[in-house]
Amino acid sequence: MLYLFSYVVILNGWLFVLMGIDKKKAQNHQWRIPEKTLLLFGIIGGGLGGLLGMQLFHHKTSKLRFKLSYSLGTALVVGLFIYFS
Template identity: 50%
Template sequence: MEVIYIAVIYLILINLVGFFSMGVDKKKAKSNQWRIKEKTLFFIAVIGGSAGSVLGMKVFRHKTKHTAFVIGMPLILMVQTILLIFLFNK
């Protein structure tokens, strides 16, 4: 398999994880159950799931009052986007 193909598949999967982790955490928050750690949500974003995490924040209206998430998640997405643009324009 080509490296780009593997990278695309990875990004799709990790962004799905980011998106659904926001939904799961929101559902658990509403029912006072065990929650996903904030550190884990950020880790998912840092390893490539930032677009899915940001989308999940908006769709599920989750973590939208937490400054660390409102600023941090889009910042991670912006840095990753710039890195991807830089890598593909070489």
């Protein structure tokens, strides 16, 4: 259970940071983090960090696939915690 918790905290924190970096790069017209990368991190368990990043940085908020991916990732993590507890 400790490994799962550590995995989730690190992944969510990393996706949150990536969302902030991508937003800053978008504002400065620089190279961006690929959308596939952001979506993948959300699906494999970083959804909460992605959702928080969307709200805090106002980034990708109009893209339905990001909302769905991050919501699915969050639901997956909640389900895993319930299953293993």
